Amino acid sequence: MRILITNDDGIDSPGIRVLVESLAGDHVLAVVAPSGNRSGVSHAITADEAITVERRHDAAVPSYACSGTPADCVFLGSTELSARPELVISGINHGPNLADDVNYSGTVAGAVEASLLGIPALAVSLASNHDDPSGRRYWESAAEIVRRCLAQAYAHLCGGACYWNLNVPNLPLEDIAGIAITRLGRKRICGRIVGQERDGSTRYYRAWESPFETDRETLGTDIGAVHAGYASLTPLLLDRTAESGLEALLALTTR
Secondary structure (H helix, E strand, C coil): EEEEECCCCCCCHHHHHHHHHHHCCCCCCEEEECCCCCCCCCCCCCCCCCCEEEECCCCCCCCEEEECCCCHHHHHHHHHHCCCCCCCEEEECCCEEEEEHHHHHHHHHHHHHHHCCCCCCEEEEECCCCCCCCCCCCHHHHHHHHHHHHHHHHHHHHCCEEEEEEECCCHHHCCCCCEEEEECCCCCEEEEEEEEEECEEEEEEEEEECCEEECCCEEEEEEHHHHCEEEEEECCCCCCHHHHHHHHHHHCCCC
């Protein structure tokens, strides 16, 4: 099938390279990804300036480095730079996109943009710890789990009712317990650090990278599954309507 690959870590990331190597033999691939790191930009689009696109002629598959965001990349890749894909894969991201992360993630936003265009989509993250002193990243494990998802659940992935968020433990493939279908857990950033002052007037703030995961022990959540050694596959919806709140308000208006 025709697959468009993007990410938010940048076109030169190992996650894209390994994913292309894993899928190129069985699928028609194209890559449109940011020219540099765009982590944490969520679903931002470039509105007030021109987007530049550079063709990478030395790449194994048609590849374009884009000055914009992951959402820009998916839109351009699906409408201008290649044939309309049958599936968009956003990743493999360096680090997890679990629970509340999906609201901030450029990786997940790539899948959201595809879904808005009516294209089935899968966001993929390797749940690695950035502070791990070993530096070992099992990219190949995540790529193989993607292959298995396409082989075993393609009809559901491409059903069009939702998009999917896949998080793979940073483990050798033989140590991954399986693929768990999960719901989103809850996670929040615990605080902020105040940086130095300059000239007595300018302050610097940096997000404190110490998430509090309330569902770490709950196997039915994405957080719980990954901590138990499972790859977590979570269906997500575009429609954010709170049905219970809608019903309550409608009941008030009919009195």
